[in-house]
Amino acid sequence: MRSIEWDDQNHRLMMIDQRILPGQLEVLSFDRYQAVAEAITTMVVRGAPAIGVAAAFGMALAGFQSGAHDLPGLKDDLAKADDMLRASRPTAVNLPWALGRINRLVQPFQGSAALLRKRLLEEAQAMAEEDVATNRRISEFGAVLINDGDTIIHHCNTGALATVDWGTALGVIRMAHEQGKRVHVLVDETRPRLQGARLTAWELQQYGIPYEIIPDGAAGLMMRRGLAQKVLFGADRVAANGDVANKIGTYMLALAAYDNAVPAYAVFPTSTVDLTLGSGDQIPIEERSQAEVLDIQVHHQPVMPQGATARNPAFDVTPHRLIAGLITEKGVIYPPFHRNLPEIILR
Numbered sequence: 001m002r003s004i005e006w007d008d009q010n011h012r013l014m015m016i017d018q019r020i021l022p023g024q025l026e027v028l029s030f031d032r033y034q035a036v037a038e039a040i041t042t043m044v045v046r047g048a049p050a051i052g053v054a055a056a057f058g059m060a061l062a063g064f065q066s067g068a069h070d071l072p073g074l075k076d077d078l079a080k081a082d083d084m085l086r087a088s089r090p091t092a093v094n095l096p097w098a099l100g101r102i103n104r105l106v107q108p109f110q111g112s113a114a115l116l117r118k119r120l121l122e123e124a125q126a127m128a129e130e131d132v133a134t135n136r137r138i139s140e141f142g143a144v145l146i147n148d149g150d151t152i153i154h155h156c157n158t159g160a161l162a163t164v165d166w167g168t169a170l171g172v173i174r175m176a177h178e179q180g181k182r183v184h185v186l187v188d189e190t191r192p193r194l195q196g197a198r199l200t201a202w203e204l205q206q207y208g209i210p211y212e213i214i215p216d217g218a219a220g221l222m223m224r225r226g227l228a229q230k231v232l233f234g235a236d237r238v239a240a241n242g243d244v245a246n247k248i249g250t251y252m253l254a255l256a257a258y259d260n261a262v263p264a265y266a267v268f269p270t271s272t273v274d275l276t277l278g279s280g281d282q283i284p285i286e287e288r289s290q291a292e293v294l295d296i297q298v299h300h301q302p303v304m305p306q307g308a309t310a311r312n313p314a315f316d317v318t319p320h321r322l323i324a325g326l327i328t329e330k331g332v333i334y335p336p337f338h339r340n341l342p343e344i345i346l347r
């Protein structure tokens with residue numbers, strides 16, 4: 001199944017619980033937007049494109065939940081749902097992007113409340129379909145850059161689970177593999193939530209793509225020894241100058257890639273671009289709970305000293321000068337990004 005699916009029979013949103021993979025594959029069902037907002041915050045669903053579409057379905061659920069009989073009442077209830085969903089995670093711009101698109105449907109709407117409820121669901125479903133088609137286009141553009149025999153370092157998870165289906169950076173790798181190119185993936189484990197070791201590795205295994213998990217800190221050595229030819233990662237928000245916010249650890253990976261002349265590509269749909277921000281310094285960075293860093297047990301014993309404290313920024317910003325290209329559904333964008341990125345987005 002897709003990571004996010006609408007159950008038409010029961011009028012519910014179904015999402016794979018990404019917190020317990022790869023040990024268990026469980027699908028949770030949602031009939032309240034409040035629960036969808038919580039699922040975004042707690043990372044039941046994660047990955048920038050996936051949370052955007054989940055929020056859109058959350059708005060459709062809010063429409064069905066609302067007891068309002070008239071249009072103004074329904075619009076009031078939808079505004080409350082929008083506020084809650086918008087606050088569920090701060091960094092990925094796909095979330096406000098998706099809610100903005102729903103809002104552009106709601107604000108000028110003049111028909112009946114029943115018709116608006118129907119339209120909201122149709123819009124969320126259209127966004128889900130578009131996400132998959134967009135990812136495939138991104139992957140076709142990206143696969144051109146992959147050579148037969150390449151070893152690729154990949155950070156975080158950008159596959160089917162981080163989107164509605166297919167994936168972005170992992171989609172590129174998958175497409176190259178399907179085209180018959182031999183690729184090998186070095187999977188950054190991606191501390192602290194281990195999206196790479198848990199989710200990317202799980203997906204690669206299913207696609208039959210050879211991989212090895214590496215500690216995040218090993219990527220530099222691999223490149224220095226000539227053992228990787230490309231670096232690929234996703235994006236949660238891209239500023240107008242091409243600075244890329246992505247999962248924590250991406251910046252250090254891109255620095256090491258730059259130092260070793262290994263091209264690093266950010267892969268994302270254009271819905272991840274935020275042209276209102278001139279540079280990545282303005283991107284809000286989510287700080288998550290210390291427990292995500294500290295709560296590790298080995299042999300049922302805590303690893304860290306009792307009372308240890310931690311910082312847990314969930315994302316970092318990679319300056320555009322470290323990035324070789326931006327792979328989108330509109331094509332691969334090359335430097336100077338401050339000129340070429342807005343030009344392609346606004347085209």
Ligand code: MRU
Pocket residue numbers: 046047048049155156157158159162163168195233234235236246247314
């Ligand atoms: O905190 P997460 O797991 O939601 O992280 C987001 C991501 O999956 C990545 O940053 C990703 O590379 C961009 S979205 C395909």
